[in-house]
Amino acid sequence: MTGGPPDAPAHPTLRSPLPGHTSRAYLRRQENRESNARTYPRRIPIAVRRAWGSWIEDVDGNVLIDFLAGAGALPLGHSHPEVVEAAVRQLRLHAHGLDLPTPAKDEFTETHLGLLPASLRPGMKMHFCGPTGANAVEAALKLCKTATGRSEIVSFSGGFHGSTHGAMAVTSLVEQKEPVPGGMPGVHFFPYSHCYRCPLALDPAHCDTNCAAYLEHALNDTHGGIARPAAFILELVQGEGGVVPATAEFARRVQALARELDVPLVVDEIQTGYGRTGTWFAFEQYGLEPDVILASKAAGGIGLPVAVMFYSRRLDTWAPGAHIGTFRGHQPAFAASVAAINVMRRERVLDNVAEQGAAITGRLRELRDRYPFLGDVRGRGLMIGVEVVDPATGAPDPTRAARIQAGCLRRGLILELGGRNDAVVRMLPPLNVETRVVQTALRIIEATLNSVAAAPPGPLVDPVLEPAAGTAD
Numbered sequence: 405m406t407g408g409p410p411d412a413p414a415h416p417t418l419r420s421p422l423p424g425h426t427s428r429a430y431l432r433r434q435e436n437r438e439s440n441a442r443t444y445p446r447r448i449p450i451a452v453r454r455a456w457g458s459w460i461e462d463v464d465g466n467v468l469i470d471f472l473a474g475a476g477a478l479p480l481g482h483s484h485p486e487v488v489e490a491a492v493r494q495l496r497l498h499a500h501g502l503d504l505p506t507p508a509k510d511e512f513t514e515t516h517l518g519l520l521p522a523s524l525r526p527g528m529k530m531h532f533c534g535p536t537g538a539n540a541v542e543a544a545l546k547l548c549k550t551a552t553g554r555s556e557i558v559s560f561s562g563g564f565h566g567s568t569h570g571a572m573a574v575t576s577l578v579e580q581k582e583p584v585p586g587g588m589p590g591v592h593f594f595p596y597s598h599c600y601r602c603p604l605a606l607d608p609a610h611c612d613t614n615c616a617a618y619l620e621h622a623l624n625d626t627h628g629g630i631a632r633p634a635a636f637i638l639e640l641v642q643g644e645g646g647v648v649p650a651t652a653e654f655a656r657r658v659q660a661l662a663r664e665l666d667v668p669l670v671v672d673e674i675q676t677g678y679g680r681t682g683t684w685f686a687f688e689q690y691g692l693e694p695d696v697i698l699a700s701k702a703a704g705g706i707g708l709p710v711a712v713m714f715y716s717r718r719l720d721t722w723a724p725g726a727h728i729g730t731f732r733g734h735q736p737a738f739a740a741s742v743a744a745i746n747v748m749r750r751e752r753v754l755d756n757v758a759e760q761g762a763a764i765t766g767r768l769r770e771l772r773d774r775y776p777f778l779g780d781v782r783g784r785g786l787m788i789g790v791e792v793v794d795p796a797t798g799a800p801d802p803t804r805a806a807r808i809q810a811g812c813l814r815r816g817l818i819l820e821l822g823g824r825n826d827a828v829v830r831m832l833p834p835l836n837v838e839t840r841v842v843q844t845a846l847r848i849i850e851a852t853l854n855s856v857a858a859a860p861p862g863p864l865v866d867p868v869l870e871p872a873a874g875t876a877d
């Protein structure tokens with residue numbers, strides 16, 4: 405690639421069926437050389453040549469709209485020029501800094517603490533974690549256990565917190581845990597306020613936030629079986645769990661209980677942080693004052709790796725070296741982060757999140773009236789999901805969801821699936837996505853829904869995911 409990014413196209417360009425000839429060769433070599441645990445290429449079978457803004461070009465010259473945005477790590481899409489420039493400048497100056505103070509890190513901490521509500525700022529410190537979300541979760545578990553001297557952790561059904569041993573233990577996904585014996589003990593799962601699929605199997609029409617009541621009762625019961633926990637860990641909008649926002653009442657009562665029992669409340673903002681839901685952090689919309697805030701993904705501006713934990717000073721009882729790691733001082737990531745936040749402020753990107761988020765959810769709700777296999781449309785800001793259901797039974801319909809994802813991909817739009825049974829079609833567009841890109845994506849979704857509605861029922865047969873015999877080379 406020479407020069408800067410190409411001009412933003414008006415539409416996806418599809419030169420070959422996906423995966424194209426050259427992508428196929430990459431995918432085949434990848435399959436041979438890389439782990440069976442790889443994920444995205446299985447449902448998004450392309451090899452990427454370059455990417456800019458909301459667009460990805462594969463090695464066959466196909467240009468697609470990217471509504472996955474690095475699983476939320478690209479708040480301004482791919483390779484925003486101003487952010488790239490800041491990272492490259494810093495890369496030439498100083499790249500790896502352990503946890504020594506540097507001007508780049510100092511500006512990063514100042515900027516990031518400045519994103520917190522004024523009431524929280526003076527009471528918070530930051531810890532630089534190994535540069536993944538899961539590592540921040542590990543840090544939080546250790547911090548809270550050390551500070552409280554307790555061992556039990558309360559987590560919630562549907563929650564996702566990462567794939568390392570401790571983070572997986574507080575994650576609800578049973579499929580990921582079962583093959584790995586000997587998980588971290590002391591984790592207790594309580595129902596989350598997912599009213600569309602009530603985890604207590606109650607009728608939401610007659611619900612008085614029973615999930616919160618159950619938690620309150622269990623933890624106050626002298627015979628409830630759970631010693632006072634070291635932490636509650638909570639996503640305010642569950643991402644991997646199927647884009648499920650907590651209800652305001654549930655979140656309020658979880659925090660109130662945490663206060664009453666003197667249990668630190670950890671909010672996992674690894675996916676929701678840095679504007680994804682329309683505010684810098686989702687907890688602001690719930691009026692919460694968490695004790696620990698975990699951030700990563702979008703923190704690195706253009707997908708550079710960084711993870712931080714903001715936490716209340718009163719928890720800062722752990723010893724020097726209590727949570728270390730070699731890669732906690734990625735100076736270009738710090739510079740990129742500050743540059744991205746400056747762009748977001750200057751270009752009022754949070755307003756765009758509200759505007760485009762409303763446009764997408766509004767249109768999906770209209771489409772739901774036309775396509776009975778679209779169930780709940782939900783989310784906050786530009787973290788959006790639509791649950792695909794069997795119209796006859798209302799049960800999650802992973803086959804149709806996979807068809808929608810594959811059909812959109814064939815037409816040039818990258819989407820993700822998530823939630824129980826992978827029946828939720830998820831969208832995480834760049835936060836600065838333009839109206840015309842959103843409108844093109846919505847037209848692709850509509851065309852795909854039309855063809856999915858017309859397709860005969862039955863198992864998934866899709867040329868993207870299941871190439872016809874003889875086409876694989």
Ligand SMILES: Cc1ncc(COP(=O)(O)O)c(C=O)c1O
Binds near residue numbers: 675
């Ligand atoms: C809410 C949440 N927490 C933690 C993680 C784990 O982050 P990472 O994949 O960087 O380890 C994720 C990743 O999707 C996430 O969405």
